[in-house]
Amino acid sequence: MLSLVLAPALAYAALLSAKILLALRRGAPPPGTAVAPSTTIVQPILGGDPALSDVLARNLRALPHCRFLWLLDTDDAVGRDVAQGLCERLPDVAITCLVLPPAPAGHNPKMHKLALAQPYLATPHFVVLDDDTELPAASLAALLAALDDADLATGLPCYLDDGRFASRLLAQFVDNNAALTYLPLLNFWPPPSINGMGYALRGDAFARMGGFAPLTRQLTDDLAVARRLQACGGRIVQSTAPLFVRTSVRDLRHYAQLLHRWFLFALLLLQHQPSALRASILLLHGLPPLLLWTTLVAAAVATRPAALVAIAALLALRSVGLRAVQRHFTGATRHRFAPSLIAELLQPLHALHALLQRRIRWRTRHYRVHTNDDFEPVA
Numbered sequence: 001m002l003s004l005v006l007a008p009a010l011a012y013a014a015l016l017s018a019k020i021l022l023a024l025r026r027g028a029p030p031p032g033t034a035v036a037p038s039t040t041i042v043q044p045i046l047g048g049d050p051a052l053s054d055v056l057a058r059n060l061r062a063l064p065h066c067r068f069l070w071l072l073d074t075d076d077a078v079g080r081d082v083a084q085g086l087c088e089r090l091p092d093v094a095i096t097c098l099v100l101p102p103a104p105a106g107h108n109p110k111m112h113k114l115a116l117a118q119p120y121l122a123t124p125h126f127v128v129l130d131d132d133t134e135l136p137a138a139s140l141a142a143l144l145a146a147l148d149d150a151d152l153a154t155g156l157p158c159y160l161d162d163g164r165f166a167s168r169l170l171a172q173f174v175d176n177n178a179a180l181t182y183l184p185l186l187n188f189w190p191p192p193s194i195n196g197m198g199y200a201l202r203g204d205a206f207a208r209m210g211g212f213a214p215l216t217r218q219l220t221d222d223l224a225v226a227r228r229l230q231a232c233g234g235r236i237v238q239s240t241a242p243l244f245v246r247t248s249v250r251d252l253r254h255y256a257q258l259l260h261r262w263f264l265f266a267l268l269l270l271q272h273q274p275s276a277l278r279a280s281i282l283l284l285h286g287l288p289p290l291l292l293w294t295t296l297v298a299a300a301v302a303t304r305p306a307a308l309v310a311i312a313a314l315l316a317l318r319s320v321g322l323r324a325v326q327r328h329f330t331g332a333t334r335h336r337f338a339p340s341l342i343a344e345l346l347q348p349l350h351a352l353h354a355l356l357q358r359r360i361r362w363r364t365r366h367y368r369v370h371t372n373d374d375f376e377p378v379a
Contacts, residue, residue, distance in 0.1 A: 015284060023184050038125075039127060042128055044131065046109075073102060073113075108219055115212040130198065150235045153239050154195045156182060171339075172340040179325050183240070192272075194222045209228050220372055259346075272372075
């Protein structure tokens with residue numbers, strides 16, 4: 001009976017250790033604070049998140065020499081009010097607000113706005129930044145430095161929770177998985193996609209892509225940009241520069257909606273990958289939560305002291321490894337034992353939910369997803 005505990009525990013420990021070692025090979029983000037004054041920060045904005053004003057203001061204060069291009073919706077009075085208030089509070093920062101019509105049915109609202117903003121993206125490079133993402137000056141400097149050898153550079157998301165349990169669950173999911181998801185596979189393959197929360201893009205590469213207009217019918221904009229750029233011969237760099245995400249998570253239902261959308265997007269990503277890469281992703285990221293479940297259930301059935309010792313050792317290894325990775329890449333330990341463990345154990349349920357339910361919620365909007373280029377708004 002003890003072997004039923006040790007076998008999955010050792011397999012889990014081996015996969016976790018392999019991911020940690022492969023991630024640490026990528027190195028910590030380089031220091032730097034130099035920011036090119038010609039940088040345009042373009043942000044599609046959608047009202048509805050209580051933290052929106054605070055996050056936008058933090059970027060304005062952190063990057064006062066950049067130019068900000070905010071893309072707003074004609075039917076989003078809340079978002080427009082937030083933008084107007086910040087323009088009045090910080091008049092010395094260069095902010096241009098574009099109020100744009102809603103996306104037609106079957107078009108990605110974020111990509112629709114980016115496509116309409118294309119005439120304003122005339123600088124040698126620009127940064128696309130989600131409205132819930134904070135970009136420190138050092139991270140921007142790292143992204144711009146990476147463009148010396150690449151056409152697009154993106155960073156690692158790091159979630160900042162607000163202390164509520166649902167928010168902490170989301171934070172643990174992101175902070176436990178970001179580096180260990182994006183970095184290990186880079187030792188063997190180029191990035192299969194990008195982190196759409198924030199990326200820097202060279203203007204000449206953007207022109208070769210034909211801009212954002214050809215991508216407006218793609219639901220997962222990060223995958224669409226990555227595939228288009230690579231098809232045009234562009235090179236993507238996955239930087240280790242942290243991007244700090246601050247989204248208000250109201251309750252567990254809201255948490256489940258966010259994870260459902262993310263896991264459905266992950267399934268759409270897997271559909272476009274070569275079989276060898278798909279198998280590697282499933283091995284490194286899909287199998288460990290199942291092994292953890294198997295270990296815990298086997299230990300509960302065994303009810304032997306040795307099984308409890310094995311569980312304690314495994315969870316200690318997990319905590320120490322995650323803390324080390326977080327400290328290395330974000331400069332701080334963000335691990336919370338219980339929420340972290342719960343977040344990992346919930347992952348198979350999120351994956352199953354995404355497989356069975358193709359309707360997602362994206363803030364105030366709802367979509368039924370058939371494929372990446374076939375989705376429709378629903379009431």
